[in-house]
Amino acid sequence: MQETIAPAFDAKAFRAALGTFATGVTVITAVGRNGEPIGLTANSFNSVSLEPPLVLWSLAKKAFSLQDFVAAKHWAVHVLSAEQEGISNQFARGGQDKFAGVASVPSEHGVPLLQRCAARFECKTTFQYEGGDHIIFVGEVQQFEKNALAPLVFHAGKYALAACKDAALQLSQPADTEPPSFRADMLGYMFGRARRNFLDSMRGHLEKYGLNDYEWRLLTIMLTKKNLTSAMFGQFNQDAALDTILQTLTALQHKGWVTTVARSAGEEPVYCLTDKGVFDSVSLLAIAKSHEEQLLGKMDDMDGVLLKHLLHKFIQKTEGGSPNLWSDEFILKEGIDS
Known part of the structure; x- marks a missing residue:
């Protein structure tokens, strides 16, 4: 055997x-x-x-x-x-x-x-x-x-990370036989709605400063990155035409938030925040941070931590060729001081 x-x-x-x-x-x-x-x-x-x-x-x-x-x-x-x-x-x-x-x-x-x-x-x-x-x-x-x-x-x-599952927020899954259709649980829709909810809490403050959403977006970029050319703005704002970006920057110049600094002949000028632009942008950033805490306070503490963790993970996994606002890739080597 x-x-x-x-x-x-x-x-x-x-x-x-x-x-x-x-x-x-x-x-x-x-x-x-x-x-x-x-x-x-x-x-x-x-x-x-x-x-x-x-x-x-x-x-x-x-x-x-x-x-x-x-x-x-x-x-x-x-x-x-x-x-x-x-x-x-x-x-x-x-x-x-x-x-x-x-x-x-x-x-x-x-x-x-x-x-x-x-x-x-x-x-x-x-x-x-x-x-x-x-x-x-x-x-x-x-x-x-x-x-x-x-x-x-x-x-x-x-x-x-652990987060409690809310029975009231069950996301339905479409059946395999269900034809493709627009759904409220589609990622793009949820991101857009979340962004709108956040901006709604900020819009009143922006209006007091005479700013619209898109002007605020460009100012946050300038607060993070100094000495940017219009081409660099275009890379950070690929969802907007260059003409729109230039028009917005011109409007911010007229409002006293932005100025330009000349470079060598034949090179694009760089855009910088004025002293007023820096002061008011920092003030709005503090307000935005306060509103973020208020909005996250509507959830459990760990839900807020988990939300940021998953968003960070999603961005890392899907970044592709999009420029990172916090990288050194778009710093001008000339080091122009405003």
């Missing part, structure tokens, strides 16, 4: 498959056998029971701090907030003072308690079990706190 050999278990693939389960990120702290604070990053945290209130986490048997946690009678689980990615990295590394620069206060049992976490659980060791190559720690929660902070998420070996 021929022996059947089972295929080798692919540990790396198994780990990757487990990584598809998104988790929060925690830091576990306690007091070591020598009386010094100890801590590590773990995503093995889970709830066990409400009555009594029990939670668990696990630690590899080969971990340097294993015996300290085995001996500890009390420990704390900190569910990190989205802004604490640095703390997660710091406690995940070995061979250094993990508490350096990290704000903490001791519990009544001396366990270091980290601050500004999404949640924190102070626990008394109840059980310890062997689970393969890990030790499973079960503890009874004696005190806990929860803060209104978005949690740090870990998925597929990377940090992730």
